[in-house]
Amino acid sequence: MTKFADIKGFVFDLDGVITDTSILHGTAWHQLADSLGVTWTKELGDGLKGISRMDSLEMILKAGHKENDYTQAQKEELAAQKNTNYVAEVDKMTPANILPGMKAFLDDLRAKGYQLSLASASKNAPRVLGKLGLTDYFPKIVDPASLKHGKPDPEIYTKGAELLNLDPAQCIGLEDAAAGVQAINGAGETSLGIGDATELGAADMVFADTSAVTLANIAKHLD
Ligand code: G6P
Ligand code: MG
Numbered sequence: 127m128t129k130f131a132d133i134k135g136f137v138f139d140l141d142g143v144i145t146d147t148s149i150l151h152g153t154a155w156h157q158l159a160d161s162l163g164v165t166w167t168k169e170l171g172d173g174l175k176g177i178s179r180m181d182s183l184e185m186i187l188k189a190g191h192k193e194n195d196y197t198q199a200q201k202e203e204l205a206a207q208k209n210t211n212y213v214a215e216v217d218k219m220t221p222a223n224i225l226p227g228m229k230a231f232l233d234d235l236r237a238k239g240y241q242l243s244l245a246s247a248s249k250n251a252p253r254v255l256g257k258l259g260l261t262d263y264f265p266k267i268v269d270p271a272s273l274k275h276g277k278p279d280p281e282i283y284t285k286g287a288e289l290l291n292l293d294p295a296q297c298i299g300l301e302d303a304a305a306g307v308q309a310i311n312g313a314g315e316t317s318l319g320i321g322d323a324t325e326l327g328a329a330d331m332v333f334a335d336t337s338a339v340t341l342a343n344i345a346k347h348l349d
Contacts, residue, residue, distance in 0.1 A: 128316050128330075130348040134296040136235055137286035137310075138264075139176065140246035142302030143320055143336070144232075145223050145258055147216065147248075148175055154212040155182060158204060164190030172325065176303030178247045178276040179205050209250075216250060219257040227337040232263050234341055244268065245286035245299065245309075247276055266290065278305040280312030287315065298344065304328070318344065 142148030152171045159166045170189050174182045183205050187193045196204065221229075235242060243266040244251060251270075255261045266289040268282050275281050287294045299310030300318045307329045310317040319329030320339065326332050331347040333339050 128295060128348060130345040132296055133240070133298055133316070133344075133348075135241040135243070135287065135290040135292045135298075137243050137245045137283055137290075137297050137299045137315065139299070139301045139303070139306050140244060140251050140254060141248060142175060143225070143300050144228050144260070145219070145225055145254060147219075147223075147254060148302060150212055150215045151175075151182075154208050154215070155186060157211060158183075158208045159186050159190070162186070162190060162192065162204075164192065172304075176247060176277045176301070176306040176309075178270065179209065179249070181276055183208070213250065213253070216254055216257060219254070221259040224258050224260070225336040227339060229260075231336075231339050231341075232260070236263065238341070241290040241292065242266070243286045243289045245282045246270065247282065277303070278308035278312070280309050280314075283310050283313035283315055287313065300339070301326075301329070316348070 138144060141151060155174060156166045156171065164186055170186065174185060177185065183201055184193065242264060244264045245268050247270050249270055251267060255264055268285045268289065273281050283299050284294065287297045294314035297315040298318050299315045300320065301307050301310060302320045304325055307317045307319050307326055311328060317329040319326030319332040320336055323332045
């Protein structure tokens with residue numbers, strides 16, 4: 127079992143962990159699903175968390191039994207439409223959109239010399255960090271375009287540890303999505319889930335919301 131003293135780095139998801147953009151992604155996909163005549167459900171929305179843009183579109187089309195109704199070019203156009211709507215919302219964001227406690231947590235990690243990297247599937251991650259005023263905290267970002275497989279595959283979290291020159295066992299990964307927790311576990315890192323304990327049951331520790339994410343609480347769970 128990993129001990130708190132072994133931990134040297136933190137690999138962060140972005141959407142739903144550092145900021146509330148998971149809601150914005152959900153709203154933009156919901157709009158697209160409505161326009162395609164695909165019934166939106168909470169399960170569909172939850173299942174899209176952490177999933178890449180094109181994989182998300184495929185899941186929505188599949189839910190409506192429409193996966194064979196569009197050409198690749200049309201699918202790319204649909205994904206681009208969603209992204210245009212999403213980016214318009216991102217551009218309204220400010221540092222006030224950082225989730226409760228996360229700025230203090232990031233400052234504490236930096237002050238104590240922990241290393242940080244970002245393992246978000248989002249190609250918009252640098253833009254979101256900029257809006258939040260957090261660009262300087264994450265000089266090390268896994269480029270989602272470089273991945274062979276998206277979450278729940280461990281690749282993105284493996285690369286997140288590599289960027290820090292750390293062994294995965296020295297890292298904690300933070301996630302709000304079941305697919306992301308699976309990816310962290312597969313990479314051999316300690317998984318910290320934020321959200322519903324049932325949905326994130328595979329995580330090594332689960333906190334109901336971001337305000338509970340502190341080094342003291344993490345130490346309590348590990349030791
Ligand atoms: C994150 C979000 C997903 C989103 C994915 C791709 O993982 O949790 O909801 O689909 O990033 O984001 P992008 O901004 O590249 O479309
Ligand atoms: Mg997320």
